[in-house]
Amino acid sequence: MTTYDYDVLYIGSGHGTFDGAIPLGAKGKKVGVVEQDLVGGTCPNRGCNAKIVLDSPVAFQRHMEDVHGVVTGDVKIDWPANQAHKHDVIDGLPAFIQGLLDSTDVDVLFGRGTLADAHTVMVNGEAKTADKIVIATGLRPNRLTIPGADLAHDSSDFLNLSDMPNRVTIIGAGYIAMEFATMANAAGAEVTVLMRGTQALRAYHQPFVEQIIADLTSRGVVFDRETQVDAIVQGADGLVVRGADLAVETDWVLDATGRIPNVEELGLETVGVSYNAKGIVVDDYLRTTVPNIYASGDVIDKVQPKLTPTAIFESLYLMHTFAGETTDPIVYPVIPSVVFTSPRLAQVGVTVAEAEANPELYTMVQNHIPDDWYRQVDQEKIGDNILIFDQAHKLVGATEVSHKADDVINALLPAIEFKFGQAEIERMVHLFPSIASSAWGQL
Ligand SMILES: Cc1cc2nc3c(=O)[nH]c(=O)nc-3n(C[C@H](O)[C@H](O)[C@H](O)COP(=O)(O)OP(=O)(O)OC[C@H]3O[C@@H](n4cnc5c(N)ncnc54)[C@H](O)[C@@H]3O)c2cc1C
Numbered sequence: 551m552t553t554y555d556y557d558v559l560y561i562g563s564g565h566g567t568f569d570g571a572i573p574l575g576a577k578g579k580k581v582g583v584v585e586q587d588l589v590g591g592t593c594p595n596r597g598c599n600a601k602i603v604l605d606s607p608v609a610f611q612r613h614m615e616d617v618h619g620v621v622t623g624d625v626k627i628d629w630p631a632n633q634a635h636k637h638d639v640i641d642g643l644p645a646f647i648q649g650l651l652d653s654t655d656v657d658v659l660f661g662r663g664t665l666a667d668a669h670t671v672m673v674n675g676e677a678k679t680a681d682k683i684v685i686a687t688g689l690r691p692n693r694l695t696i697p698g699a700d701l702a703h704d705s706s707d708f709l710n711l712s713d714m715p716n717r718v719t720i721i722g723a724g725y726i727a728m729e730f731a732t733m734a735n736a737a738g739a740e741v742t743v744l745m746r747g748t749q750a751l752r753a754y755h756q757p758f759v760e761q762i763i764a765d766l767t768s769r770g771v772v773f774d775r776e777t778q779v780d781a782i783v784q785g786a787d788g789l790v791v792r793g794a795d796l797a798v799e800t801d802w803v804l805d806a807t808g809r810i811p812n813v814e815e816l817g818l819e820t821v822g823v824s825y826n827a828k829g830i831v832v833d834d835y836l837r838t839t840v841p842n843i844y845a846s847g848d849v850i851d852k853v854q855p856k857l858t859p860t861a862i863f864e865s866l867y868l869m870h871t872f873a874g875e876t877t878d879p880i881v882y883p884v885i886p887s888v889v890f891t892s893p894r895l896a897q898v899g900v901t902v903a904e905a906e907a908n909p910e911l912y913t914m915v916q917n918h919i920p921d922d923w924y925r926q927v928d929q930e931k932i933g934d935n936i937l938i939f940d941q942a943h944k945l946v947g948a949t950e951v952s953h954k955a956d957d958v959i960n961a962l963l964p965a966i967e968f969k970f971g972q973a974e975i976e977r978m979v980h981l982f983p984s985i986a987s988s989a990w991g992q993l
């Protein structure tokens with residue numbers, strides 16, 4: 551029988567890996583993780599966690615605005631202090647995650663991993679063999695290929711800004727553009743968002759997206775729709791973002807035009823792992839086109855949102871597979887998503903667009919957030935939600951724009967995932983008063 555260095559060797563150490571690798575090590579499997587950068591990958595170091603720390607004072611500032619008069623005094627964001635706080639909270643995460651990996655004897659091998667054959671990964675010129683290999687290399691920022699593109703920055707640069715520039719121009723209108731426009735504006739920058747089309751956040755209910763755009767516009771953010779950026783040049787007074795009918799003077803440019811899979815120079819062609827522009831092709835067992843090589847997390851070409859909860863679910867699924875605890879295909883739960891603007895925009899399950907296209911299958915109920923007495927406690931001034939029910943009046947989808955949209959959608963998740971009927975809904979007793987109680991009361 552062939553013996554390998556590892557039962558399972560992961561390339562990449564993000565959520566697509568570590569949530570599953572740690573318990574897999576605890577189950578007695580010999581596990582290795584190859585990482586070329588910070589342990590923990592994008593989410594802890596240059597994604598979700600870093601972003602939510604920097605956003606926290608923005609959410610607080612909005613809350614203070616709402617209760618202004620009851621609570622007095624101005625709240626200003628000190629960006630350098632905010633950044634220092636972010637470092638305090640975030641910088642220890644790689645060591646913390648490495649500690650968790652160490653605790654179950656998972657080897658962390660620092661260096662770039664490349665596949666030499668179906669059972670061998672080269673790391674720093676050394677061959678490491680494994681029975682199963684998992685490719686979990688994630689995504690990286692797309693970079694525009696226009697003259698002066700190197701004058702623009704990416705999301706990691708923004709999350710590490712020690713001072714907020716006076717004028718910030720953002721190219722793109724997706725998650726990163728909208729969240730970072732919110733933070734830069736709140737920290738005092740003049741912000742311009744250059745949209746390629748007419749819609750921002752295209753996967754979300756557009757009337758709710760427009761509420762966010764209207765709010766940001768009232769705070770001074772300029773949204774320029776249907777623009778085409780052709781070049782970024784150094785001008786006399788900072789940078790100029792140029793295009794047809796476009797010349798935006800600015801101090802700092804964020805290229806937020808999407809993220810692309812890390813599939814190059816991995817040896818995928820050598821071993822026969824298929825991929826395309828959206829990522830690595832997998833079957834219902836997360837197997838690639840080479841049976842003992844799997845993929846996990848953002849690098850997979852999939853219809854599910856490329857988010858941390860999806861990556862965690864996949865890494866746990868693979869852990870159960872490798873531990874011999876399941877031979878079933880992966881069955882994804884409903885996966886919620888949220889844009890951390892202020893107000894937040896969150897959704898789960900059947901979308902409003904799907905419900906509108908299938909009126910014989912779904913009914914929709916819209917609630918205006920400020921009408922709910924509990925939301926009047928914090929004097930929430932804007933927000934709506936839409937709940938989507940099937941023919942049996944079971945909740946199948948929900949979307950909300952409000953300061954507490956993330957908590958509301960989290961609270962509603964069990965009703966959708968476990969297809970609760972009226973009896974189950976009544977048996978879920980929430981703390982009162984609370985946001986979960988308020989959300990559940992709508993069912
Ligand atoms: C700015 C930003 C904000 C985000 N905010 C949220 C949020 O609020 N909520 C949410 O759910 N999701 C958010 N995301 C998405 C989330 O970060 C990803 O879905 C998640 O990190 C995916 O995990 P992963 O393990 O698949 O990939 P990653 O975390 O990207 O990990 C991949 C790892 O592989 C390593 N690697 C790549 N190639 C090699 C190689 N050849 N050899 C060795 N190592 C290699 C990389 O260095 C990296 O550490 C955000 C992303 C960004 C960029």
Ligand SMILES: NC(=O)c1ccc[n+]([C@@H]2O[C@H](COP(=O)([O-])OP(=O)(O)OC[C@H]3O[C@@H](n4cnc5c(N)ncnc54)[C@H](O)[C@@H]3O)[C@@H](O)[C@H]2O)c1
Binds near residue numbers: 724808
């Ligand atoms: N809250 C969250 O969960 C969160 C937050 C940030 C990032 N993320 C993750 O990171 C991913 C990437 O975020 P993102 O905002 O970079 O991507 P995105 O796909 O959400 O948005 C990309 C934007 O860039 C525009 N665009 C693309 N090419 C362009 C071009 N050539 N010129 C001008 N505009 C162009 C698109 O129209 C779109 O508006 C997300 O899909 C998500 O998986 C999640």
